[in-house]
Amino acid sequence: MDLELTDKTALVTGGSKGIGAAIVHRLLAEGAHVANVNRSTAEGEALQRKYAVQGKECYFIQGDLGESDACRNAVEKTVERFGRIDIVINNAGVNDGVGLEDGPEQFLESLQRNLVHYYAIVHHALPFLKEARGAIVNIGSKVSVTGQGHTSGYAASKGGINGLTREWAVDLADHGIRVNAVLPAETWTPLYDRIIRATDDPAAEKSAIERLIPLGRRFTTCEEIADMAVFLVSARSLHTTGQVIHVDGGYTHLDRKCTS
16 A cells, blocks of 8 residues: 655654654655654664665654754754655653642643643644645543543643644644544553563563453554554545544453453
């Protein structure tokens, strides 16, 4: 299937590892050019070198997206390099454990880390997306639907991402811009791997979580999230907008009889 992404330019936030790195890989495999915005210089430059050897363009832009100027700079650098932006995939964020007891200041900082830069990147990229009649995918989380406990900032941010996805789908429909969200649940990332390895019995801990996932009794892979995200920004998804899609093996919505 030709996704018609050859020579398209995608701006991906948090594209150096985990789900973001899988998205970058899929986009490059489809012939797109990618600007990867990431805080870690070492990770970003390593990824850029890796793909340069393969003759693929994965342009690293260093930036802490909790700072508004970094969002503007990311868009400007992308356009300087490629002359256009066809796709934005907002992915960067962290489940920072800011809970109800931590207070308003930390809550606002969590929103800045996890939600505000989604808005800021799209705001600055909007003229280019309109010109390209482009596409936006926001990576969210099942926490926006289920709650998790002790993570008010992250949960509020992910709920906000769902709301912005549908709001932007309405705002941008007349410009031919499609906006969708992809929500992972239990996805096997390098971070999750480190968390599991830190437990007393990693194999038992992993198995206990896998038993709760109805389809296949296994974690979702980063590649499965990436496949959905890249499909949604492609020409094979031209009449899909305003959707919040769970890629989670049935973890979020199937009856608890199936997950116990």
